[in-house]
Amino acid sequence: MLRDITIGQHFPGDSPVHQFDPRLKLVMVLLYIVLLFAASNPLGLTLALVFLAAMYKVSRIPLKMILRSLKPILPILVFTAVLNLFFVSGEGAPLFELGFLKIYAEGVRYAVLMGVRVIALIAGSSLLTYTTSPIVLTDAIEALLRPLGKLHFPVHELAMMMSIALRFIPTLIEETDKIMNAQKARGAMLDTGKLPDRVKALVPVLIPLFISAFRRADELAMAMECRCYRGGEGRTRLKVLRCTREDYLRLAFCLVCYGVILATRLLFPNF
């Protein structure tokens, strides 16, 4: 069950999407999310979906992965859709009426649009993590947040914390798996039994897991100090992020696409 988690899962590749400068890619993903809410007409959303599908195609990420990343948010998706379906009232006669529940044509429209938007949002941000390794991504975040350093915001520390956290997700998942197996071997009811029993059975898993996480943190701190880590000041990088001509072309391409999508919203607001 723990193997279903896809956070931070990275599929190495050499497609244009993979090679896109991580800083620009991050900004483009953020803009894409803004775009999803700005372009609220069906045509605009359709074009945004087409754009995303094309990006997935180019990056050669199997479409199955989108479904996997959507699985955990399915309840939220259904919840927002249902909420919109029942609570958006419109003009004209309701399509369906049962007691106090009324469904209007607008409600259906909003429910579908909202659903599509959430799907595109998750799929779009997943594409970023699928095509960018966590380390590069935190580098990009650090680079983008650097101006905040002038306000004494600990940018480097934050980025370091993020990369360590991301780095340890798979390790801790593996560790959890091991401990769970060991306690199951002693008869802990983790995969059998009723819900209250299963919750109680988590104690023997969580305690060793926390202890080992603290131990690992200690060891990591020691290892970092042994290599003279003293924070971000004066630290240089092995790989310096540099934008190439291709990056600017990719940036221009994205911006043009976003512009077209936004234009459809302004030209055909209801279509």
Next chain:
Amino acid sequence: MASIIKVEHLKYVYNAGMPGEVTALEDVNFEVEEGDFVGIIGSTGSGKSTLISHMNGLNRPTSGKIFIDGRDIWEDPSRIREFRFMTGLVFQYPEYQLFEETCYKDIAFGPKNMGLDEKEVDRRVREAAAFVGLDEKLLERSPFELSGGQKRRVAVAGVMAMEPRILVLDEPAAGLDPEGRDTILSQVKEYHKKTGTTVLLVSHSMEDIARYADKVLVMAQKQVAMYDTVEHVFARAEELLALGLSVPQVTKIFLKLREMGLDLPSDVYTIPYAVKTLLAAKARRDAGESLILPRAAHPKGGKEKC
């Protein structure tokens, strides 16, 4: 005697149906008789750990069957817990699984899960602690205050206290000092002798296997490469070396001596037996018998006198 473990055409695939699909076991067949002490060897990635986690149903075979005491363990998945108590599994570095406030409570975790009454749990905890040589005083201490070797013993006792009919240990001596190694393994052997429990021991040390096991199961390339008595397996030294494994050092010496043309047995794998063999050979030489192998059988041998 009936086989307590019977594995038939066992196949296991990690991440079945996913892009990262890896076959870990392929058509594994073997049987273990009740009361045997079986050593399991194999190079890293040969499937040893995957195999042993099938013994109590932690992994479900992709295909094939496992019978414990004549019953197919996956016949009724809701009753898999019965088999978890029948096969006690001690993982690598088991000390990282300790979680209770006192060693006593931690050892009692397994028996308590079995639904035994207080008195029985108490008896089992004290007995298991005695088997692994854990001082009574330590039982009331927190497991986190103990040394690495002591923690390991607490963890092993936690499995022994379930009084399983099969005890499976995955490298119980890894990371211990030589004395700790010998202690823990002889305690397991002692436990095996006294209770008649079937023991499967995974180890990378050929010496340990030679010293404690009766039979050896060699895993290679996801399959069982050899399964025989210790003498027979270590006599096939060349094949073992080809599999990236080894034979006990004393066996290596005897094989070298044979290669040099001496008439000595090739199935020597423990030091006491080696001493006996050498003394017997000396007696033979003193009696005027030749120790030199015929040349035809050993073209490499060339020494005239020894």
